[in-house]
Amino acid sequence: MKIFMFISQFLRDMKSQKLRTSLAYQGLNKGRVIRFTEEDALSVKQQVPAIKDLSPEYTRYGVELKRDRNTYATLVRGVYPVYAEIRNVIPERGSRFIDAQDLDQKRRVIFLGDKVKKELFKDGEAVGKYILLNRIPFLVVGILIEKKQSSDYGERDENAAFIPATTFSAIFGPKYISNMVIKAWDPGKNKALIKQVLTVMGKKYKFNPDDTDAISYWNMMEQETLFTSIFLGFNLFLGMVGVFTLIVGGIGVSNIMNVVVEERTKEIGIKMALGAKRRYVLLQFVSEALMIAFSGGVIGIVLSLVLVQVIKALNLQGGAADFIAHPVISVQTMTVTAFLLGLIGFLAGLFPARRAASLDPVEALRYE
């Protein structure tokens, strides 16, 4: 997963009010609105070397898009070509994102989220066709491939349209950008990078870099860390379930072997009388326990293989199915489990087997 981050002046959907400074600074009152321009974004890129890519972003909600009789109103973003790289916006085969010439020449080209495309074109071809944006014709150059987003800001990419930032300025004439979208060279140092950006901007617009109400930012790395923790927790939980299952299974095998030894006491006595050495008895019961564990393991693996095939055959779609409909058998997990199972089978057999081997032949023979 690539890491990107946003620094925005307004998070309209998250907070209804505009962001205002909450700390007085250098003699200036609190409550001022801080806004950035496209030039600010470019100077930030120059002044903070830790930034790999940066795109200013203009946004406008409820823009009417029209194709024949289909109209659809949604969010339009005015961005730089590098936006695609930062945010993993991947075009469908045979189409493209906004490029440098589009930006230079303020071309009227548009890149559509796949849902927007569907609203306007249904299943028809869209690339190379024109649509109307505020009654201005725009050439469709690309369509977004289906993208899974666990979160978004403002609108999901599938439901947005993208045009060059320069074209956006020319049409809507905004003074300020909505967001700076930034990708760091080292996502691990995002926090420090945000601090640097705020310091640079704070100097220019005279606000306290620690004033969290003046500027809001969204560090995707934090979310990434959160996701990593959630999945780690999930895996740990499943791992624990597996380990406990194995332990309980081991105890089960051990109990079975104890009963088996008990039932076969007489047999052990007979064999000892006929010349069985201790290690023979030990080996017999350990290998029986291993056989039980082995049979269980084979049944388990076969069941997993069948289950995986069944789930694949069901061909589930949508919702949670996106994450669970395509299970695969992990050879690594299987190997580790098989090894653990063998170890547990061995240990589960070892103790009953030692008890069997240490029986007194006279006592064992007398057992009924």
Place this chain on the structure above:
Amino acid sequence: MNRLGSEDERSAMIKMSNITKTYGSGEALVEAIKDISLEIRQNEFISLIGPSGSGKSTLMNIIGCLDTPTSGEYLFEEESVSRMNHNQLAEIRNARIGFVFQSFNLLPYATAFENIEIPLIFKGVNARRRKERVAELLDKVNLGRRARHKPSELSGGEIQRVAVARALANDPSLILADEPTGNLDTKSGDELLKIFETLWRQGSTLVIVTHNPAIAGKTPRIISLRDGSIEN
């Protein structure tokens, strides 16, 4: 093996001096057998008799190397058994002693063939030699055609013959039978005794533990135990 000459020429296969076996300790100390000295020569046919609690089972376990004495010296074919460990005792039982148990103690899930094979497996005999030897033994006890039958599919007489064949598997120096006729009707008991007599005439050394005076009367030598000591 032919019968050997006079008793004097026969060496002592078993020599026990002052054998004592006790169980428990302190006040609960029980002396199962006390200060027993005993010699058994090659090709003897002996009955070991005595009422229950006389110590005959304990003595049989010690003779059979299933158990070791608390004190005293036990020489089996001139080897001291008293201080042997579990594995050494197992080797002696396997190669030099043939057991015929009270209820024959065949393994119920194994065929006649497999039951007879067991001592050969523990001795490390290879599969081909085992097969030959078991076939030979089955012939000897007239059970060639019952090789693949399990004990539950065999008659009482056949079971006892399988047990004898198993006891003979490694050509032991001593055959030890513990109340072999105890669970048999008179006819089967007599048949078993005839088998033992034949083995004796062929040169085997046999000790039969019994409380049946009729059986004891048929053996040349009787050792009678009472309260852990040998009578007379």
